[in-house]
Amino acid sequence: MTTFYSEFQKVLLSVDCIIFGFDLSDSKLKILIGKRNMDPGRGEWSLYGGFVRGDESLDESADRTLRELTGMHDVFMRQVGAFGNLDRDPGERVVSVAYYALINVKDYDEKLRQKHGVEWVNIEKIPQMYSDHNIMVSRARKLMRQKMKTEPVGFELLPDLFTLTQLQRLYEAVGGETLDKRNFRKRIKEMDFIEKTELIDKVSSKRGAALYRFNKKAFTEDKNFKL
Amino acid sequence: MTTFYSEFQKVLLSVDCIIFGFDLSDSKLKILIGKRNMDPGRGEWSLYGGFVRGDESLDESADRTLRELTGMHDVFMRQVGAFGNLDRDPGERVVSVAYYALINVKDYDEKLRQKHGVEWVNIEKIPQMYSDHNIMVSRARKLMRQKMKTEPVGFELLPDLFTLTQLQRLYEAVGGETLDKRNFRKRIKEMDFIEKTELIDKVSSKRGAALYRFNKKAFTEDKNFKL
DNA sequence: CCAAAAGTGTTCCGTCTACACCCATGG
DNA sequence: CCATGGGTGTAGACGGAACACTTTTGG
Numbered sequence: 260m261t262t263f264y265s266e267f268q269k270v271l272l273s274v275d276c277i278i279f280g281f282d283l284s285d286s287k288l289k290i291l292i293g294k295r296n297m298d299p300g301r302g303e304w305s306l307y308g309g310f311v312r313g314d315e316s317l318d319e320s321a322d323r324t325l326r327e328l329t330g331m332h333d334v335f336m337r338q339v340g341a342f343g344n345l346d347r348d349p350g351e352r353v354v355s356v357a358y359y360a361l362i363n364v365k366d367y368d369e370k371l372r373q374k375h376g377v378e379w380v381n382i383e384k385i386p387q388m389y390s391d392h393n394i395m396v397s398r399a400r401k402l403m404r405q406k407m408k409t410e411p412v413g414f415e416l417l418p419d420l421f422t423l424t425q426l427q428r429l430y431e432a433v434g435g436e437t438l439d440k441r442n443f444r445k446r447i448k449e450m451d452f453i454e455k456t457e458l459i460d461k462v463s464s465k466r467g468a469a470l471y472r473f474n475k476k477a478f479t480e481d482k483n484f485k486l
Numbered sequence: 487m488t489t490f491y492s493e494f495q496k497v498l499l500s501v502d503c504i505i506f507g508f509d510l511s512d513s514k515l516k517i518l519i520g521k522r523n524m525d526p527g528r529g530e531w532s533l534y535g536g537f538v539r540g541d542e543s544l545d546e547s548a549d550r551t552l553r554e555l556t557g558m559h560d561v562f563m564r565q566v567g568a569f570g571n572l573d574r575d576p577g578e579r580v581v582s583v584a585y586y587a588l589i590n591v592k593d594y595d596e597k598l599r600q601k602h603g604v605e606w607v608n609i610e611k612i613p614q615m616y617s618d619h620n621i622m623v624s625r626a627r628k629l630m631r632q633k634m635k636t637e638p639v640g641f642e643l644l645p646d647l648f649t650l651t652q653l654q655r656l657y658e659a660v661g662g663e664t665l666d667k668r669n670f671r672k673r674i675k676e677m678d679f680i681e682k683t684e685l686i687d688k689v690s691s692k693r694g695a696a697l698y699r700f701n702k703k704a705f706t707e708d709k710n711f712k713l
Numbered sequence: 714c715c716a717a718a719a720g721t722g723t724t725c726c727g728t729c730t731a732c733a734c735c736c737a738t739g740g
Numbered sequence: 741c742c743a744t745g746g747g748t749g750t751a752g753a754c755g756g757a758a759c760a761c762t763t764t765t766g767g
Contacts, residue, residue: 267498267537268537268539268540269496269497269498269499270496270497270499270538270540271494271496272496272497272499272570272581310494310495311497311570312495313495313497313579314572315572316570316571316572317568317569317570317571317581318570318571320570338567338568340565340567340568341544341565341567341568341583342544343499343538343543343544343545343547343583344543344544344545345541345542345543352540354499354544356568356570422719423719423720424718424719439757439758439759440719440720440721441720441721441722441758441759442756442757442758444720444721445721445722461765461766463718464717464718464719464764464765464766465716465717465718465719465764465765465766465767466717466718466719466720466763466764466765466766467718467719467764467765468718468719468720469719469720649746650746650747651745651746666730666731666732667746667747667748668731668732668747668748668749669729669730669731671747671748672748672749688738688739690745691737691738691739691744691745691746692737692738692739692740692743692744692745692746693736693737693738693739693744693745693746693747694737694738694745694746695745695746695747696746696747714767715765715766715767716765716766716767717764717765717766718763718764718765719762719763719764720761720762720763720764721760721761721762721763722759722760723758723759724757724758724759725756725757725758725759726755726756726757726758727754727755727756727757728753728754728755728756729752729753729754729755730751730752730753730754731750731751731752731753732749732750732751733748733749734747734748735746735747735748736745736746736747736748737744737745737746737747738742738743738744738745738746739742739743739744740741740742740743
């Protein structure tokens, strides 16, 4: 390979994933973190991450890392940014590119989760983490909240079929404030791409709640979203 | 130095700067670009950039790069993101972190500009550029627009003293739509941190226009912005 | 029979938008 | 004296926020 820039120093590149999930049982937004099992920083809480290979783009590396952890593919992911302070890694210099992902918790194989030693932690109760990971999380959260408000990505955090109350609880968890039920439902009704099905969910309530579905196809043609 | 991760491949890191300026003479938003003077891609239009040194953080590297080009410091800069597609650099692999900056055009020494061979180009008329630089610009522009709407950073693009018409033209250029003069001024009047001075600008009009100033101190105490 | 969640409209208020004329001055 | 940009207020439309009761059914 031709080398044009040989006089410059190279650095190690890693990706770190902020994996958001929505816990339907307690209506809390959570992320996956675990105890670091390598030096430096062994034993500290940490995001799941890995090094970027020479044969993959940053996005591909993030995809692969997430797949390693969860076995899932075609997951909604967005870059948070690059983190490159000199002191961010006590060993040698590592620049890390953070990504956030939105996954449906129920699609995540519990076995895999345990194997990797990660757990779902309430976004409001994230412990002190390794290096700059807390900063990554707060930046990711801000971006994710912004995205959720302006684009229909919240459905990535829910099952294919969901009740309106579940959807509302999700938006409440993300926005950090309770919402008015009637106003919320009024807005939903105006979005044709959120379709009511004939199915009834009898788990979460005695009376039963209508199940809804996000029609991605209908959205691309439609295009008006605001929550 | 202790080496923890020696088995992983390292990559070259660069920063690229999207430098926004507002041209008061034609009320257009512009960025600084030049013809690339190194291989690969010699002669193609390109953002100004440079490689990250081993002894500086990413933010510091972006600062330094901007200072090299403009001689300016304490400039408003924000990271756009990391760009790391495999094919983005025809030579060897280079991952680039893009930053955007907002500068007051008149603070930029014309001699320095010519020395570096860069010019101000209307944001609406950016030519095809080297590698993924066009993508960087469009991403930067989106972030910058968002920032301008929600935080008082537009003043970075103007002289310390400015007329309301200049401010309005700036927001029109950024938003891509003309604004109503009376509504615009009404909003300004509600922001106490935009202070009217006793000074009159006689350059841009015969009658003369009041000059305003952004009071940064008053803002941090105040905190309500919406344009 | 009652606890618990689902479902459903209307009114009010504040915000945003549209809109037109007089003023001051340099040339 | 007129062309040019500076400066000012109001009314109507619209969208967002507040708000309470009935329904269904499992236990």
